Amino acid sequence: xxxxxxxxxxxxxxxxxxxxxxxxxxxxxxxxxxxxxxxxxxxxxxxxxxxxxxxxxxxxxxxx
Numbered sequence: 206x207x208x209x210x211x212x213x214x215x216x217x218x219x220x221x222x223x224x225x226x227x228x229x230x231x232x233x234x235x236x237x238x239x240x241x242x243x244x245x246x247x248x249x250x251x252x253x254x255x256x257x258x259x260x261x262x263x264x265x266x267x268x269x
Contacts (some may be wrong), residue, residue: 224231238246
């Protein structure tokens with residue numbers, strides 16, 4: 206449970222930094238996402254899901 210809380214905390218920190226340091230860039234990224242076809246957004250999401258799962262697997266493999 207501690208690892209889940211750690212991961213959620215790190216995600217919130219990174220998301221908060223983006224919104225705090227570059228809020229106008231967030232709006233630019235959202236506009237670019239709106240211009241993308243739905244299939245491209247879905248593919249980006251799936252790639253992020255696979256990459257995140259791979260990183261978690263590596264963390265468990267090398268971190269104990």
